[in-house]
Amino acid sequence: MQQITIERSEPMSGKDSALKPRLKRRSTFEYVAWVVCSLIGIGILISVSTNPNFKWDVVAKYITHETIVRGLMLTIFLTFASMALGTLLGLGLAIMRGSSIKPIAATAGAYITIFRGTPVLVQLIFWFNVSALYPNLTIGIPFTDIGTAVDMNALMAPITAALVGLTLNEAAYMAEIIRGGFSSVGKGQIEAADSLGMSGAMKMRKVIIPQAMPSIIPATGNQVIGMFKGTSLVSVLGVAELLQSAQLIYARTYETIPLLIVASLWYLVMTLLLSYPQSKLEQKYSRATSRLPRKAKKVVLTDPEGIAR
Amino acid sequence: MSTDGTIHARGIRKSFGPKTVLKDINLDIASGEICCIIGPSGSGKSTVLRCINGLETVDSGVLKVNGENFGYYETDTAYHALSPKKLAEQRTKVGMVFQQFNLFPNMTAQENIMAGPVLVKGADKKESAKRAHELLASVGLSGFGDYYPAQLSGGQQQRVAIARSLAMDPEIMLFDEPTSALDPEKVGEVLMVMQDLAKKGMTMVVVTHEMGFAREVADSLIFMDDGYVVERGDAREVLRNPKEPRTQAFLEKVI
Ligand SMILES: Nc1ncnc2c1ncn2[C@@H]1O[C@H](COP(=O)(O)OP(=O)(O)O)[C@@H](O)[C@H]1O
Ligand SMILES: [Mg+2]
Numbered sequence: 001m002q003q004i005t006i007e008r009s010e011p012m013s014g015k016d017s018a019l020k021p022r023l024k025r026r027s028t029f030e031y032v033a034w035v036v037c038s039l040i041g042i043g044i045l046i047s048v049s050t051n052p053n054f055k056w057d058v059v060a061k062y063i064t065h066e067t068i069v070r071g072l073m074l075t076i077f078l079t080f081a082s083m084a085l086g087t088l089l090g091l092g093l094a095i096m097r098g099s100s101i102k103p104i105a106a107t108a109g110a111y112i113t114i115f116r117g118t119p120v121l122v123q124l125i126f127w128f129n130v131s132a133l134y135p136n137l138t139i140g141i142p143f144t145d146i147g148t149a150v151d152m153n154a155l156m157a158p159i160t161a162a163l164v165g166l167t168l169n170e171a172a173y174m175a176e177i178i179r180g181g182f183s184s185v186g187k188g189q190i191e192a193a194d195s196l197g198m199s200g201a202m203k204m205r206k207v208i209i210p211q212a213m214p215s216i217i218p219a220t221g222n223q224v225i226g227m228f229k230g231t232s233l234v235s236v237l238g239v240a241e242l243l244q245s246a247q248l249i250y251a252r253t254y255e256t257i258p259l260l261i262v263a264s265l266w267y268l269v270m271t272l273l274l275s276y277p278q279s280k281l282e283q284k285y286s287r288a289t290s291r292l293p294r295k296a297k298k299v300v301l302t303d304p305e306g307i308a309r
Numbered sequence: 310m311s312t313d314g315t316i317h318a319r320g321i322r323k324s325f326g327p328k329t330v331l332k333d334i335n336l337d338i339a340s341g342e343i344c345c346i347i348g349p350s351g352s353g354k355s356t357v358l359r360c361i362n363g364l365e366t367v368d369s370g371v372l373k374v375n376g377e378n379f380g381y382y383e384t385d386t387a388y389h390a391l392s393p394k395k396l397a398e399q400r401t402k403v404g405m406v407f408q409q410f411n412l413f414p415n416m417t418a419q420e421n422i423m424a425g426p427v428l429v430k431g432a433d434k435k436e437s438a439k440r441a442h443e444l445l446a447s448v449g450l451s452g453f454g455d456y457y458p459a460q461l462s463g464g465q466q467q468r469v470a471i472a473r474s475l476a477m478d479p480e481i482m483l484f485d486e487p488t489s490a491l492d493p494e495k496v497g498e499v500l501m502v503m504q505d506l507a508k509k510g511m512t513m514v515v516v517t518h519e520m521g522f523a524r525e526v527a528d529s530l531i532f533m534d535d536g537y538v539v540e541r542g543d544a545r546e547v548l549r550n551p552k553e554p555r556t557q558a559f560l561e562k563v564i
Pocket of ligand 2: 354485
């Protein structure tokens with residue numbers, strides 16, 4: 001051990017100079033910000049809790065009301081169903097978009113442009129009314145008599161229209177996310193696969209998709225959260241999801257604000273619940289070692305380097 | 310079947326847009342020959358290798374690899390591109406080792422080595438695993454099968470990459486500056502593996518800046534500059550006694 005001598009710059013001070021804590025500098029602005037923000041927060045809290053028009057008792061009464069819970073279930077179903085279908089379709093579109101065959105790439109490009117370039121709300125109403133364009137959908141083999149006609153009006157029931165609209169719209173966004181993931185895979189990886197003689201599908205499955213996952217998964221998590229709130233749009237089609245369920249009740253009772261609060265609280269709770277795994281995913285895939293699958297981390301480097309000949 | 314390990318090129322031209330990268334490439338590499346390609350950066354060395362295993366297509370000229378027209382079949386009037394399946398089949402007979410290793414990071418060393426035989430050739434998994442063990446041992450990495458590329462040093466990764474190419478039982482092995490991305494102390498271990506391989510009678514084409522390797526291991530040497538093969542001949546002869554002024558100037562700089 002080496003002897004360390006500590007020089008005291010100020011003989012008066014009681015503490016050892018080397019051990020004194022280093023304090024953060026707080027500006028006047030920081031103190032002002034604390035005071036102002038606290039005052040605003042307290043003000044809002046008092047107003048919200050004392051204003052009788054919020055009718056917190058009504059909120060409490062309806063928060064677990066059967067209609068609301070059923071609406072919540074439908075919202076959850078719509079979220080996951082349209083995300084799952086949209087992701088599948090988006091994967092197909094992303095692969096098409098990267099095709100070397102021009103018409104295929106252009107078709108996917110046009111799809112993505114149209115569905116991302118128009119509002120979801122408009123798309124939803126469009127699918128709900130598509131029977132005006134095609135009153136009868138005939139499924140069958142062209143130029144033969146084989147096939148059946150389906151009444152489009154019956155087919156496009158509100159829930160179907162909602163699912164179709166959300167799925168087709170989500171597919172366009174997922175296609176862009178997946179395509180971004182694909183392009184994060186280095187050119188060298190594709191050349192290595194090519195030089196082994198891998199077919200296009202094999203390359204996609206074994207080389208490109210596994211390596212694109214780290215950038216696709218966190219972005220997809222964000223889409224799920226967005227979709228959860230986005231489903232409220234289908235209330236315009238009369239689908240009794242969470243928002244529409246609340247609307248159905250306040251149309252009867254005129255307790256508009258309390259019921260909107262009920263719906264909002266559920267949206268908030270679900271979003272927070274989804275945010276947790278989402279932030280875990282983001283952490284997991286943003287680390288430098290993220291390219292390693294989990295089991296890789298268990299391997300301990302024991303052997304020294306070099307050629308064991 | 311003409312899987313014979315030869316490479317034969319006549320008047321190959323290749324352009325990227327307006328830029329002609331290969332202007333008139335002529336090569337004859339015999340079965341089992343170890344050929345080094347040297348030359349300044351940008352002279353087209355990588356492009357030659359990439360043409361030989363079909364990562365790039367040549368614009369014109371004759372290119373026969375393993376005795377077959379590579380990537381095309383010839384009729385009286387033209388060369389017609391082969392189907393992707395046939396091209397892939399031709400490629401499996403030519404192994405390529407890259408400067409940046411290009412191991413698949415999502416697979417272990419062993420899975421990397423098994424990828425070709427199992428996924429492409431449909432080989433038996435058990436047999437391939439056994440073969441992968443042997444190959445790992447042959448590049449001095451027994452026991453490293455479960456490591457992921459990120460857990461290996463550059464030199465180790467490159468040796469796995471060599472084993473991965475060998476697993477396809479290629480007739481020809483191409484190396485594009487296999488030691489250029491390595492720390493100086495790791496260069497030797499990779500060169501040693503390549504030297505071992507050279508003794509086994511496989512055709513090898515090696516783009517390298519390692520003049521020591523060229524002198525000791527190579528049979529023939531090609532000096533490329535500006536898209537041309539400027540000089541070719543016996544490796545030691547060219548290195549000791551270069552005929553072309555451009556070769557002389559280049560060798561003076563690198564040795
Ligand atoms: N895909 C490509 N597109 C455009 N230019 C390229 C491409 N590949 C190579 N080149 C150009 O071709 C020339 C030769 O490249 P390369 O064969 O890599 O040379 P070397 O390996 O001898 O350094 C360089 O000028 C390079 O910029
Ligand atoms: Mg190069």
